[in-house]
Amino acid sequence: MISINENYLKLQSSYLFSEIAKRVSAFQDANPDVKVIKLGIGDVTRALPQSCIKAFHSAIDEMAGNSTFKGYGPEQGYPFLREKIAEHDFQSRAAEITPDEIFVSDGAKCDSGNIQEIFSSDITIAVPDPVYPVYVDTNVMAGRTGKFSNGRYEKIVYLESSEENGFIPDLPKEPVDLIYLCFPNNPTGTTITKSLLKTWVEFARENKALILYDAAYEAFIRDDSLPVSIYEIEGSREVAIEFRSFSKTAGFTGTRCAYTVVPESCIGYDSNGGKHSLHSLWNRRHTTKFNGVSYPVQRAAEAIYSEKGKIEVKNLNDYYLKNAGLIRQEIDKLGYKHVGGENSPYIWVKCNMDSWKFFDLLLKKAGVVCTPGAGFGKCGQGFIRLSAFNNFENVQKAMIRIGKILNR
Amino acid sequence: MISINENYLKLQSSYLFSEIAKRVSAFQDANPDVKVIKLGIGDVTRALPQSCIKAFHSAIDEMAGNSTFKGYGPEQGYPFLREKIAEHDFQSRAAEITPDEIFVSDGAKCDSGNIQEIFSSDITIAVPDPVYPVYVDTNVMAGRTGKFSNGRYEKIVYLESSEENGFIPDLPKEPVDLIYLCFPNNPTGTTITKSLLKTWVEFARENKALILYDAAYEAFIRDDSLPVSIYEIEGSREVAIEFRSFSKTAGFTGTRCAYTVVPESCIGYDSNGGKHSLHSLWNRRHTTKFNGVSYPVQRAAEAIYSEKGKIEVKNLNDYYLKNAGLIRQEIDKLGYKHVGGENSPYIWVKCNMDSWKFFDLLLKKAGVVCTPGAGFGKCGQGFIRLSAFNNFENVQKAMIRIGKILNR
Known part of the structure; x- marks a missing residue:
C-alpha cells in the first residue's frame, strides 16, 4: 500500500498569502473603482538591469x-x-x-x-x-x-x-x-x-x-x-x-x-x-x-x-530604499512605532491592534495592501509588514491615503 | 550537536560518470592526437529550435x-x-x-x-x-x-x-x-x-x-x-x-x-x-x-x-534517430546482439565480455566513449549503452572505427 508521509498532515494550511488574496479580491469586487496599491508581498517590480x-x-x-x-x-x-x-x-x-x-x-x-x-x-x-x-x-x-x-x-x-x-x-x-x-x-x-x-x-x-x-x-x-x-x-x-x-x-x-x-x-x-x-x-x-x-x-x-552591472544593481536597490525611506518617514509622522526600512526593503509597524484588523482597515479605508504580522508567527501579532517593492509614485499615493485615515 | 543524516553514509560514490571521465582523460593525455568521439553521456548536442x-x-x-x-x-x-x-x-x-x-x-x-x-x-x-x-x-x-x-x-x-x-x-x-x-x-x-x-x-x-x-x-x-x-x-x-x-x-x-x-x-x-x-x-x-x-x-x-515549433522538434529528434539507426545497423552488421535505438536514442549492446573491459577496448582501440552497462546495475554487466546524441558525421566516424576493431 502506498503510504503517505504523515508529517504533511501536521502542516497548517498556507493561510497567509491566500487569505490576503481572498480579502483583496473580495474588496476589489465590491469596490471596482478603487485602485488598490500593494505593499504586501515581497516581490520586486522593476526591470532587470540592462547588463x-x-x-x-x-x-x-x-x-x-x-x-x-x-x-x-x-x-x-x-x-x-x-x-x-x-x-x-x-x-x-x-x-x-x-x-x-x-x-x-x-x-x-x-x-x-x-x-x-x-x-x-x-x-x-x-x-x-x-x-x-x-x-x-x-x-x-x-x-x-x-x-x-x-x-x-x-x-x-x-x-x-x-x-x-x-x-x-x-x-x-x-x-x-x-x-x-x-x-x-x-x-x-x-x-x-x-x-x-x-x-x-x-x-x-x-x-x-x-x-x-x-x-x-x-x-x-x-x-x-x-x-x-x-x-x-x-x-x-x-x-x-x-x-x-x-x-x-x-x-x-x-x-x-x-x-x-x-x-x-x-x-x-x-x-x-x-x-x-x-x-x-x-x-x-x-x-x-x-x-x-x-x-x-x-x-x-x-x-x-x-x-556597469554593479552600478545598475546599486541604483535598482537605491530606488527601493528611497521608497522604504518615504514609508518610514510617513509612518513616523503618524506616530506609529516601527523598525526596519533603513538597510532593508521591509518596515515593521506596530499597529496597536490586531494584525488582521489593521490589515482590513488599510485595505478598506485606504485601498492599501500590507502583510499582517500574525501570519509570520505568534510574535508578529500586533504588527504589519510594509514592503518597499513598488513604484515610487504608488508608494507616495499609498502613504497619502494611509496618512488620511491614521492621522490622529 | 548537529547530527547528519546517516543514510547518506550508505550511498556508494557516484562512480560511473566520474570513472568514465577519469579513464577518458588519462587516455587523452597519453594520446593527444586521437580525436575521441563521445557516445557516452545522454546529453543533447544540437541547437535549440528556432521557435x-x-x-x-x-x-x-x-x-x-x-x-x-x-x-x-x-x-x-x-x-x-x-x-x-x-x-x-x-x-x-x-x-x-x-x-x-x-x-x-x-x-x-x-x-x-x-x-x-x-x-x-x-x-x-x-x-x-x-x-x-x-x-x-x-x-x-x-x-x-x-x-x-x-x-x-x-x-x-x-x-x-x-x-x-x-x-x-x-x-x-x-x-x-x-x-x-x-x-x-x-x-x-x-x-x-x-x-x-x-x-x-x-x-x-x-x-x-x-x-x-x-x-x-x-x-x-x-x-x-x-x-x-x-x-x-x-x-x-x-x-x-x-x-x-x-x-x-x-x-x-x-x-x-x-x-x-x-x-x-x-x-x-x-x-x-x-x-x-x-x-x-x-x-x-x-x-x-x-x-x-x-x-x-x-x-x-x-x-x-x-x-512551427512542432516541426522543428520533430526534425531535431529525427536527426538523433538517424544517428541511432546508423549505430544499430553497424552493430548489427558486426554480429553483436542489441536492443533499443528504434524509438529511443539509446542502443544497448551485448558485449560478450565485462562492461568495463569493452569500454576500455572501444576507448583505447577506437577512441570512442560508451557507457559501461555495469554502471547502471548488476543486470547491466556484460552490456554497454551507446548514445545517439552527437553529430551525424561523428557517429559515422565512430562506427567506422568500431567496425575496424570489432569485425570478426
Whole structure:
C-alpha cells in the first residue's frame, strides 16, 4: 500500500498569502473603482538591469548555434559565475570563501528548504518568531516537530523577536542543533551588528550547532559597519551555511538564480561522534537531486559583477530604499512605532491592534495592501509588514491615503 | 550537536560518470592526437529550435521593461504553458489530463528525486535493474533501504531486465508500494506496449501501489502503437504519476524545463487506511520548496507547441534517430546482439565480455566513449549503452572505427 508521509498532515494550511488574496479580491469586487496599491508581498517590480538583459540575450544566441550550444552544465554552477561570486561577494570583504564552496541554484527558498535533508531527523531546530514560513514547514515535513497547538509546533525552539529585545532574538537558553537566522530580517527589516552576530557564532561553536544564515536581503545594506555575510565573523566557517539570492539583489524573482555557501571546513557529526564534511553531503544532495541553473540565466547573473552591472544593481536597490525611506518617514509622522526600512526593503509597524484588523482597515479605508504580522508567527501579532517593492509614485499615493485615515 | 543524516553514509560514490571521465582523460593525455568521439553521456548536442530561441528573446525583452517585467510566477508554472501541455501532450492522445494536474519544474531529475518525500519512509520500492541511479540514490538518502552489499541495497525490490525477458521486467512476485518505470528506457532503449503497460497498471490497482512513470524520452517514439503516456492506459489516473522533460524533447538540458503530472484522482493512504490526494501533497511540497521556473524559459518551452515549433522538434529528434539507426545497423552488421535505438536514442549492446573491459577496448582501440552497462546495475554487466546524441558525421566516424576493431 502506498503510504503517505504523515508529517504533511501536521502542516497548517498556507493561510497567509491566500487569505490576503481572498480579502483583496473580495474588496476589489465590491469596490471596482478603487485602485488598490500593494505593499504586501515581497516581490520586486522593476526591470532587470540592462547588463543582465544584454548577457541574457547573448547567451541565448549561443544556444541557437550547434557549435556554441550548451547542454548539461556542472550541477554546482559554471566556474565563470562561482568565481565572480567568491571574488566580489566574499573575498572583497575579507571573507575567505572559494569558488568550490559556492553552490549555484534556482532559489534561496529551494536551498533553505532542502538543506535540512542532510541532517538527522532528531536534531533540535531553533527558528525566529516572526519568521519566513519555509524554515518551519520544511522541518515539519521532515518530522522534526510535534503537532501544531496554540499557534506553534511542538519540539521547535522559537527565538522570539519583540520590542523588548529590539527584534533581535536572544541566544537560546538551552542547547539547540540547527539555528535559522535571517539578516536583514524578513519580515521585521532589522539588521544585526557584527558584535551581536559574533555571539551567535560563539554559541554555535560551543554547542556544536550549525547556523543557517539567510542573507537574501544583503544588497540593501548601506551601513558599512554591518556584516553583509556571516563569514565576516571569525570562526564562522566551521559553523555556518549562508544563503544568497539574486532575486532581491538584481530583480531575479521571475528569472531564478541564487546560491548557497557551504565552507569546506563546515562539519556535522554521526552518532559515534565522527566528523563529516557538510560540503560533501550537500554536494551529494545537490548533484543527485538538481541539474544546474539554466545557462542563459547564469550568464545574466554573472553580468551583475561587471562594473556597469554593479552600478545598475546599486541604483535598482537605491530606488527601493528611497521608497522604504518615504514609508518610514510617513509612518513616523503618524506616530506609529516601527523598525526596519533603513538597510532593508521591509518596515515593521506596530499597529496597536490586531494584525488582521489593521490589515482590513488599510485595505478598506485606504485601498492599501500590507502583510499582517500574525501570519509570520505568534510574535508578529500586533504588527504589519510594509514592503518597499513598488513604484515610487504608488508608494507616495499609498502613504497619502494611509496618512488620511491614521492621522490622529 | 548537529547530527547528519546517516543514510547518506550508505550511498556508494557516484562512480560511473566520474570513472568514465577519469579513464577518458588519462587516455587523452597519453594520446593527444586521437580525436575521441563521445557516445557516452545522454546529453543533447544540437541547437535549440528556432521557435524557442525567438520566444526566449522576446520574453527577455519583456523583463527589460518595468511595465512588462515579471516577478514571482505561479510555483506550478504559468497557465499559458500548463494549458498547452495538457492539450498537446495528453488530450490530443485521449489522455484526460487537465492543466491543474501539470506541475512545471526545472528538471525531471529533480522531480523524480523529490517525489519520494511525500511518501512514508517505510514503503517498499521496486526499481528496474539496470536503472537511472537517481531513483535508487534518493531512496537511500530517505532511509528506505538497508546497506549496500553484493552490488545491491538491502530492502529494494529489483526489477530485472535481461535478455530472457526482452529487457522488460516481469511483474514483482511480492507486493510492492512504489514502482519506478521508464519507457522508452534509459539505459536499454527498450519500449513497452500498451498491453504490457496495462498489466503494470492492473498490478498497481490490485496492490494499492503507485507507479512513477518516467517518460523523459517519449519524443523519440515513432511507432504509433506504443504508448507515449501512461495515461493512455485505462485506470492509470488513480495509480500513476508521470515525469516529462523538455531536455531530450527539445534540447533543453542546459536550459532547464520539465514537468510532472499528478492526476487529481491519484491517492495515497495514511496508517488508518484513510485516503489522501497525492495532488494536494505534491502541491504542498512543490509550493513550499520550489519557486517556479524562469519566466523566459517557460516562454521558450511554450514555443515547441506552435505549428512551427512542432516541426522543428520533430526534425531535431529525427536527426538523433538517424544517428541511432546508423549505430544499430553497424552493430548489427558486426554480429553483436542489441536492443533499443528504434524509438529511443539509446542502443544497448551485448558485449560478450565485462562492461568495463569493452569500454576500455572501444576507448583505447577506437577512441570512442560508451557507457559501461555495469554502471547502471548488476543486470547491466556484460552490456554497454551507446548514445545517439552527437553529430551525424561523428557517429559515422565512430562506427567506422568500431567496425575496424570489432569485425570478426
